[in-house]
Amino acid sequence: METTEVVIAGAGPTGLMLACELRLAGIEVALLDGLPERTGESRAGGIHARTMEIFDQRGLLDRLVTQGHPLQAGHFGALPLNFADFDTRYPHLLAVLQSVIERELEGRANELGLAVRWGSPVVGFEQDATGVDVEIGGPDGPRRIRAAYLVGCDGGRSAVRKLAGIDFAGTAATMTGMLADVELAEPPAEQFFGRRRGGGDFSVVQFQPGWYRLVVQRHDLILERGSQLSFEDFRAHFTEIAGTDFGMHSPRWVTHYGDAARQADRYRDGRVFLAGDAAHIHYPAGGQGLNLGVQDAVNLGWKLATTLRGNVSDALLDTYETERHPVGARVLHNTRAQTALGRPGPHMDALRDTMSDLIDLDEVRRRLGFMITALDIRYDTKGAHPLAGRRVPDVDLTTTEGTTRVCELLRTARPILLRLNRNQTHTGTGWHDRLTVVDARSHTTHWTLPGIGAIPTPTALLIRPDGYTAWATNTPHDPTLPEALTTWLGPSR
Ligand SMILES: Cc1cc2nc3c(=O)[nH]c(=O)nc-3n(C[C@H](O)[C@H](O)[C@H](O)COP(=O)(O)OP(=O)(O)OC[C@H]3O[C@@H](n4cnc5c(N)ncnc54)[C@H](O)[C@@H]3O)c2cc1C
Structure with missing residues (x-):
């Protein structure tokens, strides 16, 4: 029987992004899709700021920017939300077709030595203590692959979710959207x-x-x-x-499509995970679904890779669900609110007028906009520092090799200990095989975080491969770093 480390069911944006993340970490992957070939259809027509930052972190954004255009088209229930003053390098939507995103991600997967296996639907699996036997149907007849993990990125009707017996509870459709x-x-x-x-x-x-x-x-x-x-x-x-x-x-x-909003009650069943539309569906209000799936993939990818390299306890994989399930639930919640705001009639006209007046207030516009763009996500991470669990802003830095910025440091998807402005926090040597230490000067005395405001530039921070803060400090020698390193990278060796 063929063996690999991770089987991914589904080569949509979520599966492709996950495959790229795993290959970047040197993980063996089988990327399967039930379709005979890519359809070229584009449901999504744009991506938001946080997804642009994530693509930037991996050097993928330039490929998309040249095939799209920036657009100030954010909205909440079709009430305009201007993002222009948001604290990000990308304070706008990037209008780019889903088909372009998929083609570029597939091209990147190919560069990383992986080809999509079309005509290969996952039709069954059995898991045991050490792995998963994945059963594949399709025109080439039944086959099996044994892997350490299976990830269902197989869309809203996910076979993996159904085979795992994971409930997909939520609300049924109340209306219809049609597009041409x-x-x-x-x-x-x-x-x-x-x-x-x-x-x-x-x-x-x-x-x-x-x-x-x-x-x-x-x-x-x-x-x-x-x-x-x-x-x-x-x-x-x-x-x-x-x-x-x-x-x-x-x-x-x-x-056509409806506003059914459903979420998997679990994102993990042993060695089987769900990501993207397989884990959550909702009305495409505000254009959030593809963004959500890509961000699921980037959250899960490095955790699978770190676990597979035997460095860290299995509990790291549980953080995928604890971190991403609330984010998905919040998107379902806001899309329900947005479809409700679209209902016809004089009462709803009055509510919309009221909402519109409120959105004219900067605080309301920014609060809603940070949610839609996913710039305000805070994962439940130990530590009282305002950066803990939040995305690291893409600030400009100077190192001995010249100027750089946070997104550029993350190109190789390795964890980074960033020591700023001559801070000497040191790790001991026990993590050096898994960590890149960067000494840099920050160009500003304060960093600005969406939803928080300006904070003093930290003296050191541990940046996860997905660009979120695992640990941060403002003191010269903070003794809590080894504990954070053990949690996120595994024990010292
Ligand atoms: C009209 C519309 C407009 C939208 N606009 C936006 C937008 O502007 N911005 C945004 O962010 N989102 C938008 N979305 C949502 C976005 O299109 C989806 O969230 C996104 O495609 C989800 O990606 P995915 O990879 O998780 O799933 P999918 O794109 O559904 O991909 C799943 C893949 O799995 C494959 N598959 C299925 N079953 C199996 C199996 N058993 N084995 C192997 N493979 C299988 C399928 O063939 C498919 O290739 C929109 C959606 C709609 C309907």
Whole structure:
């Protein structure tokens, strides 16, 4: 029987990102997908600030920036949220198609020596104390691979989740969104806008010159999941709500989706994990799903790699669920609020007007925006330092080798002990095989954290491979570092 270290079911954005993270750490991976080949369809049309930072950390952002464009199109329930003053290098959305993200991630996986195995659906598995036997169906007949871990990144209808018997509780659909990627004979003057009208609302986004995504949402209709929506049916729904069809023609893709919001009650069952849409589904309000999946993958990747290299207790893997489940739950919660705000009628018009006035207040706009962009995530991490468990801001630094910044230091996905401004905190030699020590000068006396504000520049911090703070201090010699190193990297050797 073939053996590998990790089997990933699903080569969507989540599975691809996880595969890249594991390969970067030198882990053997089998990346399986049930489809015969990539569809080229794009559900998502953009990524948010935290995901841009994460792609930047791995040197992947430049590839996407050249194929997309920055857009100030953030919103909460279609009420505009401007991100321009956010404390990040990327205070905007990057409009880039999901198909482009998938192609670039697949290209990166190929560079790291991994090819997607198409036509290879996971159809079963059995786990024991030392590994998982994964059963693969598809045209090449049944096969089995033995791995240490299996990760289900196989989308909302995840076979891995169902086979593991993990409950997917939540709320059923109350409305329907329909989209068509089309050309327009009579395009509107604006490149990006939305309107409430009649029993729903509609929006128009110009993706590329001549090519538009039209979306119509109806709260008086629930289309059955998996049922077909023809282009002519879409045109009829759109025209009824928008009052025009803008001369739509030449459809490239027509689909529909609902606002069912469900989350796996566990992200881990022994040696089996769930990530991305396999672990959570929700309405695409605010454009958060792909972002959430990529961030799941980056949280899980280094933990699997560290555990596989035998360095650390299995409890590290439990932190994947304790850290990422609340983040997913919060997204489900905010998308429910956003779909509720989309309901038609005078009462909802009044509530929207009230919300709109509130969003004009900077504190409200920033609070909602930090949530949608995921810049304010704080994982439950030991330590009272304001950075503990938060993302490390991408600050400029000077080392003996020249100027750099935090995202650049994270390219190799190794944990970093960053000692700032001549701090001499030392680790002993017991972790040096697993840790990069960087001495640098920070250009500022304060760092700004979304939702927190300015904090004094720390004297030293331990940065996890996913860019979050494992430990930070403001004192010259902090004795708590070895404990943090043991927790996150394993015992001294
Ligand atoms: C209309 C719409 C617009 C959206 N817009 C945005 C947006 O702007 N921003 C955003 O962040 N998100 C957006 N999303 C959500 C985003 O598209 C999803 O969250 C994202 O695709 C999830 O990625 P994934 O890799 O987890 O799952 P998927 O993309 O669903 O990939 C799962 C993969 O698993 C494979 N698979 C399935 N079963 C098996 C099996 N048994 N074995 C092996 N492989 C299997 C599938 O073939 C597929 O390739 C949108 C969604 C919709 C519907």
